Amino acid sequence: MSSELNDSDLLHFAANRIEVGILAVDRKMRIVVWNRFLEAHSGRSASEVVGRSLFDVFPEVPRPWLERKVRSVTVLKNFSFTSWRQRPYLFKFRHHRPITGGIDWMRQDCTFLPVMGGDGEVIAVCITILDATETCLYQTRLDAALAVIAEQSVRDALTGVYNRRKLAEQLATEIGRAARYRRSLSLLMLDIDHFKKVNDSLGHLAGDEVIRHVATVASKGLRESDCFGRYGGEEFVAILPEVDAAGATVVAERMRSAVAEAPAEFEGRSIAVTISVGVAEVGPEPRTAESLLGEADEALYLSKKKGRNRVSLRDSARDAHRG
């Protein structure tokens, strides 16, 4: 008889030995059940903690939060969950990656289950704790990889500034925003003067260095909300939200003089560089990205025609055509 297996003994055995934390608290938050997983990870034996208030034994557990959680389970007679994603852990347990984990405590997924007494009232709340450390590590790695991909997909490989795809996306967003809230928006188009000469006389590597140099110098001093990117070849675009034509001209002039005053360095020699800039502003009427870019390009063309290393505005560009 004594050697026969009894299913409730077996369940008890399994619940005690399973790689899941199982505890129960009564309505006064006194610990009723504390399985072996919890003993092993907390260093506290069941005989030591059973009968005592959970908050006395583990003062680090967030009390108001846990009390609210348990009360909701008791009142509603409904299960409840927590995930490591929102609340990393309930107990400060060590995890199985003391060397390679890179995170402080074991990540935990918890389930709260109401335990009903004979009268249908909740007499205890059973809490199961799953070690989610591995899941968390994989998710963190995946998130980091996705962030790198997302960042790379909007960056220009040569210069590190935004690429044409990002510029197009940002311009569409900003044009929409400017129209919705009736805000100013300006666009600069920059082109490196006589770039072909640099390429032809000093080689492509020098040309690359000049492009990189101009990207660095021209984008310096822009605001967080501005978007600066390489539009193609030796051409750059800056999107300036909340800036009117006059303000944009000041920004453009600052870029122009910064580039003119700081020559590029290549293999020990200094290469003088200048840029021409075209400025366009979104007026009160609705605009498309194409027409705005076209206008900035027109103004840029005017800067080139007037002798390069200068800034031109859309209106004067139009006047020039009239003239």
Place this chain on the structure above:
Amino acid sequence: MNPEFLDADQKDALQEISNIAMGTAASGLAKVLESFVRLSVPRISIVETSRVAERLSTTLGQHSEVSAVRQAFYNQMEGEVIVVFGEEGCADLADLLDYEADGPEALKQELLLDVSNILVGACMNGIAQQLQSQVSYSPPEILCSAVPLDRLFAGHRPTCEQALLIEIDFSLEARSFSCNMLTFFAPESFGTLRTSLARFLESL
């Protein structure tokens, strides 16, 4: 769109059962929020799963951005519940539950998970109980956070073509908070659902 696989009586019964279950869900939520909860009459239909987001824009179109929680149920009935929250309401809810409205994102998410869990638990337990059926639950998870409505299911492909959908709107009296609970029963459950409803009708 009429759920033709249920006859008129069965559809009425399911509507009534949902109504009762939702009443329990609403009173549960009211207890936790200490605020009166209003709910719409459950709308029952068979939907093309690929067109759910499009369909939602008619009921949720007023929200520019939404957050949603997903939770699965399984055992004798099987499906997924998606609770959709308008962004405006989230801040209001945080205020009601004494969370800081501009607190960390994780705290807001926890709040949405808790509210969804209360609704899903009360409602599905209510339906299962009346149909004498067993049901278990997966933990709730954030499906999306502050995205335009048409991005609700972005990155998720439907598993099946059709599902039975029970749609209910919850709102709080004198508050801007509202949410929509979408309970999808998978085709695998249609048979069980029909049998359970027939048994339920006989027992009346």
